[in-house]
Amino acid sequence: GNSVTQMEGPVTLSEEAFLTINCTYTATGYPSLFWYVQYPGEGLQLLLKATKADDKGSNKGFEATYRKETTSFHLEKGSVQVSDSAVYFCALNPNAGGTSYGKLTFGQGTILTVHP
Amino acid sequence: DGGITQSPKYLFRKEGQNVTLSCEQNLNHDAMYWYRQDPGQGLRLIYYSQIVNDFQKGDIAEGYSVSREKKESFPLTVTSAQKNPTAFYLCASSMGRGLAEAFFGQGTRLTVV
Numbered sequence: 751g752n753s754v755t756q757m758e759g760p761v762t763l764s765e766e767a768f769l770t771i772n773c774t775y776t777a778t779g780y781p782s783l784f785w786y787v788q789y790p791g792e793g794l795q796l797l798l799k800a801t802k803a804d805d806k807g808s809n810k811g812f813e814a815t816y817r818k819e820t821t822s823f824h825l826e827k828g829s830v831q832v833s834d835s836a837v838y839f840c841a842l843n844p845n846a847g848g849t850s851y852g853k854l855t856f857g858q859g860t861i862l863t864v865h866p
Numbered sequence: 867d868g869g870i871t872q873s874p875k876y877l878f879r880k881e882g883q884n885v886t887l888s889c890e891q892n893l894n895h896d897a898m899y900w901y902r903q904d905p906g907q908g909l910r911l912i913y914y915s916q917i918v919n920d921f922q923k924g925d926i927a928e929g930y931s932v933s934r935e936k937k938e939s940f941p942l943t944v945t946s947a948q949k950n951p952t953a954f955y956l957c958a959s960s961m962g963r964g965l966a967e968a969f970f971g972q973g974t975r976l977t978v979v
Contacts, residue, residue: 793970
């Protein structure tokens with residue numbers, strides 16, 4: 751079946767530090783991959799996405815590259831801010847662009863705390 | 867503005883009562899989903915619907931029921947059969963074919979008192 755594995759948190763960083771949150775996946779075919787962010791007490795917001803191998807998704811200084819050879823989609827940011835403190839979820843849609851509707855499969859989430 | 871609206875934001879339920887959570891979207895999306903989130907855990911799929919008048923069980927459907935009478939609406943009922951209903955519930959929708967991301971509502975926090 752499909753699955754997503756994220757690095758365990760929580761992750762605690764100082765402001766302006768470099769961020770990496772690892773994400774690996776298992777899926778048949780060619781899934782689309784996503785990073786979502788959840789701020790306290792709120793729903794999930796799409797942060798970035800990639801729909802095919804070697805695509806790089808980017809938004810708000812965050813980046814992730816779809817690596818089919820390593821089945822990975824690691825999230826990176828060069829310089830984090832206090833306002834980036836949130837929970838980050840990696841997810842996949844196994845049937846994007848196909849003939850069936852896909853259900854999103856989520857990782858367990860990684861809590862990020864950034865200190866001033 | 868287009869989006870997904872969940873209501874209420876906070877809900878309290880007495881043990882043994884059924885309660886219904888509302889989810890409405892004006893994005894013209896075909897597919898809608900309900901997820902449950904417990905503290906420190908990821909999202910678990912309760913039910914999903916790909917088209918009006920059709921829905922399927924997700925991974926943790928026991929103790930829940932849904933309906934999809936209109937494209938815009940996908941209410942979730944938490945029944946008395948759900949043994950541990952206290953959680954954060956998230957509704958989402960997606961276009962489905964070819965447009966893969968899901969859009970989420972702000973969530974409903976249900977507490978059993």
